[in-house]
Amino acid sequence: MATDDDVDRDPLFRYDEPIFADEDLLRISHLPGPNRIVGRDEHMQKVAEALNPAIFGQEPTHLFIFGKTGTGKSLISRSVSKRVENEARHEDVDVETAFIDCGEQTTEASVIKTVGRELNEPNETGISVPQRGLGTGDYYDRLWQIIDACSDVAIVILDEIDMLEDDEVLRKLSRAGENRRVTDSTIGIIGISNKIDFPDELNERVKSSFAHDELVFPPYDAHQLVDILQNRADAFRDGVLSDDAIPLTAALAAQEHGDARKAIDILRNAGRIATKEEDEEVTEEHVYAAKEKTEADRFAELIEGAPTQAKAILLALTVLTENKPRDQFPTQQIYRQYQSIARKLDMDSLSERRVQEILQEQDFLNVINSETKGRGRGRGVHTKHRLLEEPEIVKKVLNRDSRIADLGV
Numbered sequence: 001m002a003t004d005d006d007v008d009r010d011p012l013f014r015y016d017e018p019i020f021a022d023e024d025l026l027r028i029s030h031l032p033g034p035n036r037i038v039g040r041d042e043h044m045q046k047v048a049e050a051l052n053p054a055i056f057g058q059e060p061t062h063l064f065i066f067g068k069t070g071t072g073k074s075l076i077s078r079s080v081s082k083r084v085e086n087e088a089r090h091e092d093v094d095v096e097t098a099f100i101d102c103g104e105q106t107t108e109a110s111v112i113k114t115v116g117r118e119l120n121e122p123n124e125t126g127i128s129v130p131q132r133g134l135g136t137g138d139y140y141d142r143l144w145q146i147i148d149a150c151s152d153v154a155i156v157i158l159d160e161i162d163m164l165e166d167d168e169v170l171r172k173l174s175r176a177g178e179n180r181r182v183t184d185s186t187i188g189i190i191g192i193s194n195k196i197d198f199p200d201e202l203n204e205r206v207k208s209s210f211a212h213d214e215l216v217f218p219p220y221d222a223h224q225l226v227d228i229l230q231n232r233a234d235a236f237r238d239g240v241l242s243d244d245a246i247p248l249t250a251a252l253a254a255q256e257h258g259d260a261r262k263a264i265d266i267l268r269n270a271g272r273i274a275t276k277e278e279d280e281e282v283t284e285e286h287v288y289a290a291k292e293k294t295e296a297d298r299f300a301e302l303i304e305g306a307p308t309q310a311k312a313i314l315l316a317l318t319v320l321t322e323n324k325p326r327d328q329f330p331t332q333q334i335y336r337q338y339q340s341i342a343r344k345l346d347m348d349s350l351s352e353r354r355v356q357e358i359l360q361e362q363d364f365l366n367v368i369n370s371e372t373k374g375r376g377r378g379r380g381v382h383t384k385h386r387l388l389e390e391p392e393i394v395k396k397v398l399n400r401d402s403r404i405a406d407l408g409v
């Protein structure tokens with residue numbers, strides 16, 4: 001019988017995995033078991049209290065969770081929802097969860113459609129939710145039918161809830177859950193946002209559209225990050241991680257704010273770099289190189305993931321910065337540049353006020369720095385914005401959007 005060793009393998013690929021034992025444990029979307037979750041007992045308890053009624057088919061308390069990126073908001077929401085689903089089964093209650101990224105689904109219709117598609121089991125319900133072609137009202141009708149057919153309680157987790165274009169969807173979801181004429185099932189909403197120190201108008205509007213409890217997730221300290229990483233160290237083969245690898249990763253990830261996502265990404269990238277360099281151990285050097293790579297990837301992802309409108313605004317500031325490096329520009333000037341770009345892109349122009357809001361959202365994400373100053377009594381405020389990255393790098397990333405690349409800027 002031929003063994004693997006006898007077969008000529010294609011030399012283009014690698015067949016050994018000397019560094020990782022199970023790299024999937026370091027995937028951001030991986031949902032670790034409860035015993036691998038560190039330092040969030042109190043928060044988990046609060047989410048559990050809010051969702052507890054769902055186990056008995058009753059309406060949960062709606063929740064808003066705030067906290068900076070990588071503080072475990074999605075993890076705790078998903079993990080507790082899953083535990084509720086499991087416990088409810090013992091009571092013969094069907095709890096189903098839909099996780100929606102409002103950064104991608106920003107409109108009422110697309111949120112409703114996506115919740116419908118996530119909860120639907122088309123073979124059981126016989127209901128289809130087409131990607132396009134239905135009006136918002138029809139998507140709602142189908143969603144209520146799906147919720148009725150597939151669950152006693154639907155938990156809808158809305159990640160990046162501040163990206164929602166309006167709050168109608170929140171109001172309708174929360175009212176439907178209370179109104180037996182719309183659906184026999186109940187609905188619990190968890191809204192997640194990382195805009196904790198950025199109270200903007202949208203946030204206030206969204207926040208006031210239904211009754212809810214609020215929870216704040218603080219950043220992790222370096223010790224907690226070490227524990228989080230230690231709990232995933234079995235992603236690596238025995239003895240592969242040098243003694244410094246985890247403490248250094250945790251320290252680097254704690255520098256800005258204690259961000260578990262960054263810590264996990266750095267450790268994973270360090271492992272990948274060690275693999276690529278055919279080293280036997282993940283060393284300090286790999287961790288430093290991984291930090292650089294993680295930050296560059298994240299910046300690209302941040303811009304690439306932004307809606308085209310936001311990219312057009314960023315392009316406007318980039319073009320201005322190219323002519324006057326490191327300068328600050330008032331909103332009005334960026335707005336004029338943006339309008340000309342929007343025209344070339346054949347895109348509707350947003351209002352100056354909305355552009356100002358988007359500039360400040362980017363500010364939160366460390367791409368742009370915005371400073372607001374009073375102009376003097378009765379003369380209003382004046383905001384100036386500065387691009388923090390090199391214009392060349394920003395343009396390179398923006399040009400990955402084919403519509404923007406076609407401008408040839």
Ligand SMILES: Nc1ncnc2c1ncn2[C@@H]1O[C@H](COP(=O)(O)OP(=O)(O)OP(=O)(O)O)[C@@H](O)[C@H]1O
Pocket residue numbers: 027028029030031032036037038039040067068069070071072073074075076193194228260261264
């Ligand atoms: N307390 C924790 N214990 C173990 N792993 C954690 C913990 N907190 C976060 N993580 C891990 O860190 C990564 C980021 O966490 P999560 O996505 O929950 O953060 P977040 O606060 O929702 O961030 P964002 O606002 O960027 O979406 C995930 O892979 C998650 O599993």
